[in-house]
Amino acid sequence: MKKEVLFHVVHKVPSGDGPYVRAKYAQIVEKEPEAAIVWFWKAINGGDRVDSALKDMAIVMKQLDRSEEAIEAINSFRCLCSKQAQESLNNVLLDLFKKCGKVDEQIALLKQKLRQIYQGQVFNGKPSKTARSHGKKFQVSVRQETARILGNLGWAYTQKGNFMAAEVVYRKAQIIDADSNKACNLTHCLIRQARYDEARNILENVWRGNYVGSEDPKTRNRVEELLVELDSRQPPPFLQNLPGLNLDDDFMNGLEHLINEWAPPKSRRLPIFEEISTFKDQLA
Template structure:
């Protein structure tokens, strides 16, 4: 049976919904097709370049291209691309491009650049210029859209800043930042990072309390298996760093007859003073003392 035009159109629409590929035949659409359907990231990068040069959905093309280049371990190139072409993007896209840059800096180990950019974004929040003046923004993760508040974004950025300080072994600064992040919007993942920060400062009791809050489900996200597992692993790591009690040398003896003799010597040292003579000699001595009186 021959399919009608309406049936073919529905199949195409269903295909685009399933694969999350936009409709059409523009450079950007072909790039998304190569990325998501053909699973050919190299071809996708080339097509994203063409989309940018053609002015086709430049905002999305630049962000998507940077993400694919990061997956290909071409993060350095992606950084240069974002810096070079972000001027072609709209004002509303700049914040998302900053977030892409933060991830790229993290991938490349560019800690100083990461810290500077995060601080700049936090200043924008303080000045009320984040989210283009709106209280929330729409974000996407794993194909799902959700709303992010200014409070959540502030806490997220502080968490990233704390992790960047950790990479520089500046644990005191990291601790302060994590504390502020948890005050604003606490979660289990940042608590684990805080625990690691305290462990690195040898503040084991405080670290144990923070990690136990995660294991006992006292924080949002504690039910996440990854957070639970990480908290458990950090506690094990911490226990391995704790100072061990020093046991007596037992006179350097091995576990044999000499070891038993060593125990007897230690027992003699710690026990109340007593005669080492046999009981019969003790009785004779007592009898002799009585006669002398």
């Protein structure tokens, strides 16, 4: 009995003899991902630890460049999973969308996650939760999670070349939880809009250490790269074919209320939302 317990502890596989356990054994011990997927399917069909089986199978499929199949599997079988498993499945979906270059799907899912935060549907109503990264546990607050999701949404808009929308989202993220990475991403958006003075001002603040993470060597290298790019550019005589914001009103109104809880505005509307209105008027 002790040998059996020790084996599962050492190899970090669950105990038992069901299809899910066999799938994890094939994945971790035997290192046969294709066989693991077969057993994960059997676990899902047999109702054996479906929450974990579906998530783990999707991750293995991604490693085998079967991301499209993994997306289809999650969308088809997540209805069999518990309510508690839906957030982790969405996180796996986001990684799969990135892998497949499905930017529109990323944007839709990130907006959905932000709406859920606004409606109080995350963290089981608690202000923070315990997360794990590289084997270490740490606390994540709702505020930090909101800023992280906004940062990902800004990056997705950047991938579409919609730098105006990306700028708006990055500015919101900075209002909630400012850091040097989002500041650099915001600078990138400003450079693409030929707003060089604003971009330089942000980069100078990052260089002076006015943001969290400013002293990180990777951050300083990126600042230097952005400054080189900034110096190489000249303002064009006019801008053409700038994409629209494409931020629906219900989404923005919900996000405005969320941000107002953490950063009370001096006036009735935050300046950033006045900026959105201006953009919309210009694009009308």
